[in-house]
Amino acid sequence: MKKIIFILLLSILSWNNAHALITVDITRGNLDPLPIAVSPLHVDTESEKIPSFETSTLGEEISKIIEKNFKSTGLFNPLKKDSFVQKPDIAHLKPRFEDWRLIKAQALVTGKLLIKNNKLKVEFRLWDLTAAKEMVALSFTTTPNNWRRVAHIISDKIYERLTGESGYFDTRIAYVSETGPKNQRVKKLALMDQDGFNTKYLTLGNELVLTPRFNPTNQLVTYLSYFKNMPRVYLLDIETGIQEVVGNFPGMTFAPRFSPDGKKIIMSFAKDGNSDIYSMDLETRVVEQITKHPSIDTSPSYSPDGKYITFNSDRSGLQQIYVMRSDGTQVKRITHGSGLYGTPVWSPRGDLIAFTKVRKGRFYIGVMRSDGTGERLLTENFYQEAPSWSPNGRVLIFYRETKSDSKGKGFSAKLWSIDITGYNERRLKTETDASDPSWSSLLSK
Amino acid sequence: MTKGLLFSFLFHSLIIFLTMLTLPFMMREPIDLPPIVSVELIEIKDKTYIPFAPKARKIIKEVKEEQKRVVSEQAPPAAKAKEKPDRIPMPEDKKETKELVKKKQNPEEIKPQIRQASEFEKDELFDTNEIAALIDKAKEEQAETQRKKQELTQSSVKNAFAQGLSLSEEDALRAQIFGCWSVPLGLPYDENLLVRIKLKLKPDGRILKSEILDHARMNTPGQSFYKILAESALRAVRICQPLKVPPTGYERWKELQLNFDPSEMLKG
Numbered sequence: 001m002k003k004i005i006f007i008l009l010l011s012i013l014s015w016n017n018a019h020a021l022i023t024v025d026i027t028r029g030n031l032d033p034l035p036i037a038v039s040p041l042h043v044d045t046e047s048e049k050i051p052s053f054e055t056s057t058l059g060e061e062i063s064k065i066i067e068k069n070f071k072s073t074g075l076f077n078p079l080k081k082d083s084f085v086q087k088p089d090i091a092h093l094k095p096r097f098e099d100w101r102l103i104k105a106q107a108l109v110t111g112k113l114l115i116k117n118n119k120l121k122v123e124f125r126l127w128d129l130t131a132a133k134e135m136v137a138l139s140f141t142t143t144p145n146n147w148r149r150v151a152h153i154i155s156d157k158i159y160e161r162l163t164g165e166s167g168y169f170d171t172r173i174a175y176v177s178e179t180g181p182k183n184q185r186v187k188k189l190a191l192m193d194q195d196g197f198n199t200k201y202l203t204l205g206n207e208l209v210l211t212p213r214f215n216p217t218n219q220l221v222t223y224l225s226y227f228k229n230m231p232r233v234y235l236l237d238i239e240t241g242i243q244e245v246v247g248n249f250p251g252m253t254f255a256p257r258f259s260p261d262g263k264k265i266i267m268s269f270a271k272d273g274n275s276d277i278y279s280m281d282l283e284t285r286v287v288e289q290i291t292k293h294p295s296i297d298t299s300p301s302y303s304p305d306g307k308y309i310t311f312n313s314d315r316s317g318l319q320q321i322y323v324m325r326s327d328g329t330q331v332k333r334i335t336h337g338s339g340l341y342g343t344p345v346w347s348p349r350g351d352l353i354a355f356t357k358v359r360k361g362r363f364y365i366g367v368m369r370s371d372g373t374g375e376r377l378l379t380e381n382f383y384q385e386a387p388s389w390s391p392n393g394r395v396l397i398f399y400r401e402t403k404s405d406s407k408g409k410g411f412s413a414k415l416w417s418i419d420i421t422g423y424n425e426r427r428l429k430t431e432t433d434a435s436d437p438s439w440s441s442l443l444s445k
Numbered sequence: 446m447t448k449g450l451l452f453s454f455l456f457h458s459l460i461i462f463l464t465m466l467t468l469p470f471m472m473r474e475p476i477d478l479p480p481i482v483s484v485e486l487i488e489i490k491d492k493t494y495i496p497f498a499p500k501a502r503k504i505i506k507e508v509k510e511e512q513k514r515v516v517s518e519q520a521p522p523a524a525k526a527k528e529k530p531d532r533i534p535m536p537e538d539k540k541e542t543k544e545l546v547k548k549k550q551n552p553e554e555i556k557p558q559i560r561q562a563s564e565f566e567k568d569e570l571f572d573t574n575e576i577a578a579l580i581d582k583a584k585e586e587q588a589e590t591q592r593k594k595q596e597l598t599q600s601s602v603k604n605a606f607a608q609g610l611s612l613s614e615e616d617a618l619r620a621q622i623f624g625c626w627s628v629p630l631g632l633p634y635d636e637n638l639l640v641r642i643k644l645k646l647k648p649d650g651r652i653l654k655s656e657i658l659d660h661a662r663m664n665t666p667g668q669s670f671y672k673i674l675a676e677s678a679l680r681a682v683r684i685c686q687p688l689k690v691p692p693t694g695y696e697r698w699k700e701l702q703l704n705f706d707p708s709e710m711l712k713g
Contacts (some may be wrong), residue, residue: 010707021643022609023702024618027709029626029681075630106627128676130683134675164673165631352633394631421630 002224012101022357033077034162036070038063040081041111041122048115050144058147059088059113062122065151066109066158068195069169073159079105092125096283097132100347105129109158120144126156126161136432148197152225153444168390169194172440173397174212174221175415177201178433182408189223190236194427194439203237209435211386220255222246222265233267234325235282247287249278255298260306266290268298277328278310301353302326303346303370310334310344310353310370321355323370334372343386346370348441352420356385362411365398367420378422391441396421397428401436505594610698614691621689621700626681628707629673636670640705648695650687655679658702
C-alpha cells in the first residue's frame with residue numbers, strides 16, 4: 001500500500017520534468033544544382049599504348065563527358081577542376097574529405113582506368129563528402145573504342161544513385177537530318193548519341209523520311225518514307241541496314257510507333273480521306289483495325305503497360321486527344337482546353353502524356369496526366385512539335401523551326417530538350433538541321 | 446491504520462487540489478472593463494468615398510453646377526457693359542436676360558442644400574481635432590490591450606520554453622535547413638516521403654550523433670528512393686552545421702527531431 005502511495009507521489013512530482021522531444025518539420029528544400037566534383041580518372045601507368053587515340057588523356061576526357069552530362073541535366077553543378085586539391089591517383093583510393101568539402105563539393109567522383117590486352121578497364125567511385133562515405137563503386141571492361149559509352153554508363157549510375165531515378169545518358173536519338181534550301185530539303189534518317197556525338201546516317205536522302213521511332217530494344221526503327229510515291233510505314237534494322245515496308249495496305253500508312261513489348265507496330269491507315277488506327281503483329285503479320293470512325297484518327301501511342309492507347313482525332317470537330325483501351329473500346333476524350341491538341345506520347349513512367357498544342361497561331365509543348373487533368377504547358381514558340389520522352393520520363397526532346405521569309409531564308413530546324421518541370425530548356429547539337437527526334441531506351445539495362 | 450492513512454491522504458490531496466484550482470480566481474481582482482469605443486477606420490484617398498457619398502455627390506454636383514452658373518452669370522456683365530445702352534434689345538436677348546434673372550434667384554433657393562453637402566465637402570466642418578482625439582483614444586486602448594496580450598503571450602512563451610523552441614527559434618532553424626537541403630528530384634509523388642532524423646547536438650549546434658528513425662525502410666525493396674531521400678536529408682543537416690540553435694537552454698534542445706517531408710513541395 002505504501003508502495004502505491006509512493007509511486008503516486010513520485011509520479012505527481014515528476015510530472016513537470018517530463019518533456020517531449022522537440023520536433024521541427026522541414027517541408028521545403030532547394031532545387032539548386034548539387035555541387036559535384038568529378039576528378040579526372042587516373043590512368044594506370046601499366047596501360048598499353050593504342051595507336052588510334054591518346055591514352056594519357058583518356059581519364060580526363062571521360063571525366064569531361066561525365067561533367068557535360070551532369071551539367072545538361074540542370075540538377076548538378078560540376079565544379080571547376082582548377083580548385084581540386086587532390087591528385088587523381090590518391091583521390092581514388094582515399095579522398096581527403098575535408099579538402100573536398102572546402103571547395104563546397106557535396107559529392108565526388110573518382111576513378112581509374114587501365115588498358116591491357118586491348119581491353120579497357122574503367123572503375124569509378126562515388127563519394128558522399130558530407131558523410132565521408134563511399135556511395136557506389138563499379139568497374140567496367142570493354143573494347144577501348146567504347147570509351148564514350150563507358151563515360152555515359154558511369155554518368156547513369158551516379159545520376160541514379162543521387163537522384164533516385166534511372167539516368168538517360170547511355171542512349172541514342174534517332175532523328176531526321178535536314179539539309180538544303182527550304183523548298184528542296186534533303187531528309188535523311190540519322191542516329192546519334194544523346195550528347196550529339198557518333199552521328200550515323202541510315203538513309204541516303206533520295207526519299208523523304210519522317211517520324212522515326214525506336215523499338216524497345218533499340219535495334220529497329222520504324223519510320224515513314226515513300227514507296228511508289230505513296231507514304232508508307234517502313235521498318236529498318238539498324239545493325240544490318242535491311243529495310244522493309246510494313247504490311248500490305250492499299251493506301252498510305254503513317255505515324256507508326258512500336259508497342260511496349262516491341263511485338264506490334266501501331267499506325268494510321270488512310271483511305272478515301274478517312275484515317276483510322278491499325279496495328280500489325282510483326283511476327284504473324286496479322287493486321288487489326290482499332291478505331292472505326294468517319295474522322296481523322298492518328299498519332300497513336302501505347303501506355304507503357306500496353307493496356308491503353310492515346311491518339312488524336314477530330315471527331316468532335318477540332319483536333320483533340322483521346323484515350324481508349326488497346327482493343328479500341330471505351331474511347332474517352334481527355335483534352336477540353338481551347339486550341340488544337342496533337343502528337344500525344346505516353347510517358348515511359350506511365351503517369352503523364354506529352355503533347356503539342358496550337359493556340360492562336362503559337363505552338364506549345366505540354367504535359368498532362370493520363371486522364372487529361374493537370375495540363376502544364378512547358379514551352380511556347382513560333383513552331384515546335386513532336387515531343388519524345390527520355391527513358392526515365394523526366395526530359396522531353398522536340399524540334400523547333402524558325403520563321404523564314406517567302407524565299408525560305410532564315411529557316412532552320414533544331415532539336416531542343418526541356419525538363420518536365422519547364423526548366424532547363426537546351427538546344428541539342430546536331431551536325432545538320434534536325435527534326436522529328438525519337439529517344440531510345442537505355443542501351444545498357 | 447493504513448486505511449485511515451490512505452483516506453487522510455486522499456482527502457487532503459483533494460482539498461489541496463481544489464484550493465489550487467480556486468485560489469487564483471479568488472486572488473484575481475475583478476477586471477474593470479472600460480466601455481468599448483468603436484472607431485471605423487476609413488482609408489483616405491485623394492477622393493474619399495463615404496458610404497452615403499452617392500447622395501452627397503449628387504447634391505455636391507448640383508451645388509457645383511449652380512456655382513458655375515453663378516460664376517458664368519457674374520462674368521457676362523463685363524461683356525454686357527460693352528453693349529450700347531441705346532441698343533434695342535432683340536427678342537433673343539430678352540429671353541436671355543430673363544433666364545439670367547431666373548438663375549440669379551436659384552442660388553438663394555438651394556442654400557440649405559449647399560449646407561447639407563458641405564458637411565462632407567467643406568474642410569472646416571470636418572472636425573479633425575475630434576477625429577484625432579478619437580484615434581488617440583483608440584491607440585491608448587489598443588496599447589492597453591496589447592500590453593495585456595503581451596503579458597499573456599510572454600507567459601505562454603515561458604511555457605513553450607519549458608517544452609520546445611519558440612516560433613522564431615524554430616523558424617530560424619527551419620530556414621537554415623531549407624537552404625541546405627537539395628531535394629532529390631526522382632521521388633515518387635504518391636508515396637510516403639517522411640524522413641525522421643533524430644539528432645544529438647553539442648552546445649554550439651554541431652552534431653554529436655544523427656540517426657534515421659525509419660532505418661529499416663531504407664533497405665526495403667522497391668523503396669530505394671527512400672534511401673536517397675534519407676541520405677539527402679542527412680547531408681542537409683551535416684552541411685548546415687553548426688545548426689542555428691538558441692544560445693541558451695541547451696538542455697531542452699540537446700536532442701532534436703527533424704521531420705523532412707518534401708511531398709508538399711513536389712506537388713506544388
